[in-house]
Amino acid sequence: MFGPHQKIILHLLDIPKMADALKGVVMELQDSSYPLLDSVVATTDVQTAFLHINVAILVGAFPRGPGMQRKDLLKVNVSIFKEQGEALNKYASRDVKVLVVGNPANTNALTALTKASDLPTANFSALTRLDQNRAQSMISEKVGVSVENVNNVIIWGNHSLTQVPDVNHGYISNYPQRDLVSPIKSAVEDEKWLNEQFIPLVQNRGAAVIAARKLSSAASAANAIVGHMRDWLLGTRDGEVVSMAVYSDGSYNIPKGLIFSFPVTCRQGQWSIVQDLKISPFIQAKLELTTKELEEEKQVALSFLN
Template sequence: MARRRVVAITGAAGSIGYYISAHIARGELYGDGVPVHVVLMDLEPHTPRLVAIRMELEDCASPLLARVDVTTDPRAAFCEADAVFLVGAAPRRAGMERRDLLARNAAIFREHGQAMRDVGSFEAKLLVVGNPVNTNAYVLARYAPNIQRDNVTGLLRLDYNRALQYVSSGHNVSPRLVDRLAVWGNHSTTVFPDLRNLTVGGRPVQPGSVCGTGLVSHVRARGAEVIGLRGSSSALSAAVAAVEHMRDWINGTEREWTSMAVPSTGWYGVPDGIVFGVPVRCIGMGSYDVVTGIEFDGAAHDMLHATIAELVSERNEASGILCA
């Protein structure tokens, strides 16, 4: 049997962490034959819920679930982790200013980054799920300089999956037949789903055909629509997206492209270090390559630069808060 993998989940008492833990316990991250040790972490008041989740995971009787631990200490959660889902974040409350939200989350992800710096593995795969995803990931990377730079990522897979469903439905095909779909930028209302290089069944498709015109507004509005109907944010779909992101990153993907938020090295005019959504090729063994050489003009250029500007503003604001 393969070496046991340790998977940590922060904010594990919440709905997204709850769903993620079930997928991992069933072997959906590393696959058959790889035992997993799940570490559930959250704040002290949520410990009874963590214990209950541990009981439920044990009751699933998964042959791949080797162990479940509960902790409130990020260092205990991260010290042996091969993969970390950073779900825990401060939610935006009624009347809360944007700066207040950034300040609360910058403090959380600074603490997590410092914990990773102190005890984390250089090779650990880190996925930020808690919003604001991109800037939280930027702060995490800043305070965990020992972690390999391309091992810090943010979740754009939910936006990607929303775009994928919209396109496949518009063309009346399985999502498996859709490729070279790109999602750029911030996980926010400036996110830019891009059909300009799309293929369906291996054949190029014109961006305006069948489903192109409404895609951007659909993806940008989908989360708010779910909140309006459900009374809370997407949880089940976010958990599935998070597990798919990590699975494809670790194992590689059948598709030529998927989209992840990753630290920029200067491509596409994105300032170095900003965690930015781009199309990538997941090539297996925990590696990815950013798809480069895509050209932008007209509306695509404007949307790309709008989401860059938003992330630069968030980075500057978070940096100012942390340096205060």
């Protein structure tokens, strides 16, 4: 995640009833003899977990159960991420990089950010890299190329069913032959598939994984976390655009104060929203839907916070 030479001290936090399972995780880490793992702090105490940390990956969240409304889910998670935001504010390094994975990730990140008022808003993000990876994999399969040749697919908005996968600015390298570059739309040559099948496939991929394995994404989510944090801290490659849900500054007319997935580049530990991309009317209509959902979630979350 941080390159081949950066040793880490890993802090693991869980709830008290999971303390024994946490010990088992530590045993497995020890038994793996990872050369970059300097030490492990396993705890159920929030202060111990967050003290002086440089990176926080907030994976734990309360899952949506049968018959549970999204408002109910937000209420439970506000209490979790309120506590974690306060802990980050009190104990973490002032340059801590925070990645929220637990859903609803965008609004959970906003909750934590709101309670960590002494930390810069740029320190907080939510995970949409998994959605980007899913989208690029589907394009690679459709065109019949290696996924490493599929570049700059963008995920806009919320990590939810309203997310907006956008291929309009992406390209496929070494296609149709070596040293040539083709826009994704030209390579796919199927506007109907891109608009009517591809977008819903990406939006519903998480549910499809749950239906198949009866559990939510695990290995693919972990891989996306690694990619997100590596690019944030070590930087994106020249010409590479990645998707991160970050604090909106008003770009693309997205209201300020939402955690919204944008196309970004990263340099020296800082992300920057890519500017001046042309948004098609089709994508713009979908951006408005995901923005509306995030605004509604924000209002519900803030009502519980207050």
